[in-house]
Amino acid sequence: MLYHVRMDVRLPPDLDPAERTDIIAREKAYSQRLQREGKWPQLWRIAGEYANFSILDVADHDELHTLLSGLPLFPYMDIEVTPLATHPSKVMG
Known part of the structure; x- marks a missing residue:
């Protein structure tokens, strides 16, 4: 099943800098593993x-819930989430 997901990160401004660096590194590793596995085929930054x-x-x-709640940044x-369905006008190929 395909899902369109918007994620807004809200790190506390007083978060310890070392903890911030660690959580961001763990987030990157986790998300890149899911991308390599094909579970996260598209990732776009919102400018x-x-x-x-x-x-x-x-x-x-x-x-989906397990994947999202496993994100190190999930608490922040x-x-x-929007579930997606095939549009009837889509050209299949």
């Missing part, structure tokens, strides 16, 4: 914001 639009390709809602994110 001017600490946010992204992503397309995730997972088996079901439960897998506002996440909006």
Whole structure:
């Protein structure tokens, strides 16, 4: 199943700099592993914001929830999920 996901990151301004560096490095490693596995085929930065639009390709809602809640930045994110369906006018090829 495909999902369009918007993730807005809201790190606390008083977060310890070492903790910030660590959590961002763990986030990058986690997300890149999911990209290599094909579960996160699209990742786009939203210009001017600490946010992204992503397309995730997972088996079901439960897998999506597990994947998102496993993000190291998850406690600091506002996440909006939209399930996607094939449009009837899409040219299949």
